[in-house]
Amino acid sequence: MNILFKKIAGTAHYFLRNTFIIMGICFLLLIIAEDLYTGFFSFWFDIRGLTIGVIASGILALFTSRFIDQS
Amino acid sequence: MKIILKIYTILLIIGVLVFFGWLIYKNLAITGKIFVVNDFCNKSQFIPNLYPEDRVGTLEKENGICFQRIFTEPVYFKVNASRTFSKAKIKIIYENEGKSIIQLGLMKRKITPLDWRYDLQSADNHISKDNIEEQNAEFSVGLDNITDHSLEFIISASGLNEGGQEIKIRRIEVELSRSPENWQAIFTDLKNYLFRKH
């Protein structure tokens, strides 16, 4: 069970890492676009959800990072 | 597993690109019309609440109806606009205890912080039951009216300050319109939006 958990965690790390990177880039592009064109996203949705999502995926990627050898 | 990871990554990237496409679609106002409402129950991204704070009350709810009170006039509200429009149709629904004469106006862009120029319009009143009034007005809008990506409107209620009465604003509806997108000119219009920001 322990080995299985480590394998799953190790695999999940790569998915979480890619999610963090891509959503992080999306976040940065959104805030840059908003600064250039006021209301680009702020008129349509609240970015807090995306920000929390990026941070959460980053934290989970961090905590699963030590299992990458096991995947 | 590597293949699944690759597919997942590609799907994410496509999702982000679709999302950006959707945002541009919304911001361009492809249909030529945007209809926005502030019913004072939920926060509206397009029509923030009335101001200044010392002339208006906080948001209230009575018998399921939300409203914001006006104690002293004039008061203002903004309409956020992602780009320029040519017409703005305003409808406000309110309770007018003292039967003050309501006028709506559109502000011109401020050149200095103390610049205060606006076009006031008297409009038709429709009195429906229970003393609920509805006011409509239509304005021509241009670049001259946009300050910080928003249109600023004034609600003037003459006689309100002396009478000691209140007005309860229940709903503000705004329809902003411009010429609808011509698919052949979409790239020109996109360029206009991206580079000139209107």
Place this chain on the structure above:
Amino acid sequence: MKKLFLKIREDKNFIFTLIAIFCAVGWFLLVIHGNFSRSWQISLGLIFSIFYFLINSVWLAKILSRLGFEKEFQFVFGLFLLLFLIAFGLAIPIVFYKITPIYLAFLLILLTIVISLLSRLKRKGEREETEKELALVENNEKIKIPKFIFVLFGLAYIFCWFLLFRARTGADIRSPWLVIHPFYLYGWLFIIFIIGLLIFSKCRLKTFLFFIILTSLLLHSYLLVTYQTGFGGDKWRHLGAEQWLMDGHIYTPALFGEQISYKQLGPIKIPEVFIAGNKTSYANMWGMTIALSWLTKIDIFYIDLFLGLLLFSIFLPFLLLKIGSLFSKKKEFLYLLALLPFLFFPFQIYGSITVPQAFGFLPFLFSLIFLLEYFMDKFSFRQLLKRLVFLIPFLYFNYVLYLIVFLEIFILVFLLKNFYKFKRGKTIWLALIFICFLVLVFLIPLLDTNNQYSSFKKNLTPTDFKSALINFPIRILTSDAIFPRLYRMEQDNWLYSQTGEYLSRATLLKALPWHLILTPIILFLIILGIINYRKLFQPKIGYLFVLVLVIFLLNQFIGSYFMEGNHIFSKRLVILTSFLMMIPLAWGIYCLTEYSKSIFSRRAIIFALIMIISLTSTTVYASGPKFQTVSSDELAAAKYVWEKINSSELTDKHCVLANTWPLLALEAVSGKQIVTGGFLNYSESERVRLFENMNTTPSIRYLEKAIQTTGAEQCYLMTEERWMLFNHQSQIISQLDLILGNHQNIGQVMIWQYLPR
């Protein structure tokens, strides 16, 4: 260059001593003949200054090498010490009498002779210097940074400078972030991220310091570049004082040249000059500014603009590295310590302006090195006393708070050293340490009550104590203001300047309440660092710093919750608090990267920590300052009024009715000849009332009252439309023109002159 340095160090036949003296004499001759105003004279003066500084810095480096300074630090500290010795040397006559260029020339010659002779002294049996090296301990796992990242760094760096210059304005703005484009913050975020990566790469010390200094210059230029007239209010008072001194006047109180004023200190009556903290604290800063202005012929306005920024950017990293090396020689820890001033608002702002509180911090850190080396058993108590013979007067003519803090730390060091040294009698030493701790917790709040600047609140109840005990840690945890906001001006805090308002329109700042997320993380890392002090080679230095930090936090706790008034000392502990937080923060981050392999991969935790550092630095950077300043129109108007007053043959009593900020500018341009417009002080209610009245219902009688109060023969009114009654500006201006004659326009400022018949 190395050969030149060696030759200077040898100084065969005193040749370089003579050259340095010649440079000092040459400069002085340029001053007294031809008034030092032609471009060839200025160039020659600069050459003399450069050679003088180079030669004496090399000798001071030699002296410092004998005092145990590593070769990486010697020359920079030599230059640092030379600058502050000149400042110290000029501070003495500024405090007691006055200064002239001849005194500076004499000081430069004397310093050369003394430094030259001291550099030749050898202890008995001492061999030729064996150069001590820093010997950093590196981790073998390093991050590889692709070369193109450095290209991006360069582009981001240039882009940020471009945006700063684009934001430059002479208008009165509440904060630089209102005019600096939000993209500057994203550029800054990227730059700090790259510097963070450099810490964990194979970057050499010299290269890393180069990047740190370069980045520091950018960071601290946000006030210098954005504000055409410079930032701050007190700077104008200092400029006024410096101009006054340069004109050969005595700055009261003094010991010579005027009647001595005395103050009662308990049973003794002593000349006021010895305890005039607002003179002894500023004198060395005035001295250095004046010296550099005389040596380079650059106006003191520009020296003042650049001095603080250059001193902090160049010398602070070295001071922190030297102090940090006493904790540990781990490379990543020391590099982190050099980076972390970019995180804390007090370091961001005080490194950007030239004020005594920031200026005096650097010699304090330098003096602290010797105290800490003694604590770490590098030399004996006797040798420390020899150093204190110089250091105490050196810090006396410095911002007085740092002298007090230095003495506090000296006492703690003495007690703790004996506690660790003696195997028996530890209980007695512990008891003494505890008593000392209690005394120091109350010392600074008690000093706040000096001259009734502050007082203890009356009628405090146990509920007040209880709520204070709960409230204070919450304020620390959320970066909320510890001290009340006086006069609606924002006061700095240990991390964020303020958290109530977005000063920049950058969307990043509004994405989340970053201060609520990052402050607890930073505090967690600080506590982690403190817990891991046991891993240090000699943990006692860490525990000393923890003890001092606790004392300062308690000082601030007492000051903010149980006292009211100006809190002149306890409020100004903020840069010290940030400094004391910085070291365990650096150690905590280092330990997390080194010892958390069982929880995270090293790369992942490094990346996460660099992200946290970058985000914290950026969001703190954007949190302040929020302050009013003198606009370029106000400065021009002040110059105009001073020219008019100076050219008219009237008494030395003046009357200028205006808002505080143009009057501050006037104090500077008039060289302190007109202070507060001739009124008692800047907050005098009568001046404020008269000014308000003239802007709402103007009348001759208010100006007559102003003339009566100031004793002047005429009065000027300086105002702007924004101070006038709303919607009535044009009527008020017309009325003023009617009663006083047509006004003079200097940009937005309008000036009227009232001359009673």
